Amino acid sequence: MTTILVADDHDLVRAGLRVVLDEPDLTVVAEAATGAEAVRLAHEHQPDLVLMDIRMPELDGLEATRLILGDPATAGVRVVVLTTYDLDEYVFRALRLGASGFALKDLDPGHLVDGLRAVARGDGMLAPAVTRRLIAVFARSxxxxxxxxxxxxxxxxxxxxxxxxxxxxxxxxxxxxxxxxxxxxxxxxxxxxxxxxxxxxxxxxxxxxxxxxxxxxxx
Known part of the structure; x- marks a missing residue:
């Protein structure tokens, strides 16, 4: 069973993700409405994955990702950023902070579930458009x-x-x-x-x- 913490400041989004992630091998163990709450709950529940929004109150998702992955107490947690905004600065910072994936909220629910399973196995999860941009940037420099x-x-x-x-x-x-x-x-x-x-x-x-x-x- 893969345990998941959902971090998003919109109640409706969190409720929808609970439905999408209602699978025999996946379970949502906690929900966070702010970045600070995500950090606290990651320590409390030690989930396998955190599905992290970026723009949240108190502490944004990228800073929350840094705090979670940079703390030995939660170093085993994997973070997948799920956002509406595919800005390059968000993508690059998330991945350099150690996020295991970056996906957009218009992703097909089935692909999201498959992607999270892949991350739980140790693979990565990147939206195709994100992958193309990463390659383009690294090709230049x-x-x-x-x-x-x-x-x-x-x-x-x-x-x-x-x-x-x-x-x-x-x-x-x-x-x-x-x-x-x-x-x-x-x-x-x-x-x-x-x-x-x-x-x-x-x-x-x-x-x-x-x-x-x-x-x-x-x-």
Whole structure:
């Protein structure tokens, strides 16, 4: 069972999300109407996921995300930003703070549920338009030197796994390509994330483009 904290300052939105997230493997354990309340409830309930709005009273969702993910007591919580506003400054700051996903409120309910399940498994969740903008930005300003230094830390096998993760492959795909078991693929991915200091797959993809390890448009 994946436990979820819903943080949004609109009662109607929170009520709607409760309905959408009423699934056998998902449960909403708490609701927050402000960013400060989201931080407090994250400590109290230790949910697996926080579905975080950005514009909220007292404390905005990005600052709440920083406080939750920056505190060792709630470091295991994953945050997915769900907002009406897909401004670049929001997207980049959320992901650099460690958010595992960024989605818009016009997202199909089924896709939202599938995305949250993916995040709970350790994958990332990015709206397609957001992904395109991220790639465009990093294509304009990669840092090849940083990328080369990071690349030197990876073994041949780790680089293979890295490339497949950045290409969007899940553990089953990685297992098929590398001819290993899914369990071994999961282990490889977990060790890779730990080695490069990435919180999850979404964070790893951001690091890949930002550092210059991966150049958009290349195989």
């Amino acid at each position: 990669p840092s090849p030197d940083t990328g080369r230094l990071a690349l030197e830390r990876l073994t041949t096998r780790e680089r293979e796994v890295f490339d497949l993760v950045v290409a969007g492959r899940d553990n089953t795909d990685i297992a098929d390509v590398l001819r290993i078991s899914p369990a071994t693929a999961r282990t490889h991915v977990s060790r890779l994330l730990a080695k490069v200091g990435a919180r999850d797959r979404a964070n790893l993809v951001i690091m890949a483009y930002e550092s210059g390890l991966v150049v958009p448009g290349t195989p």
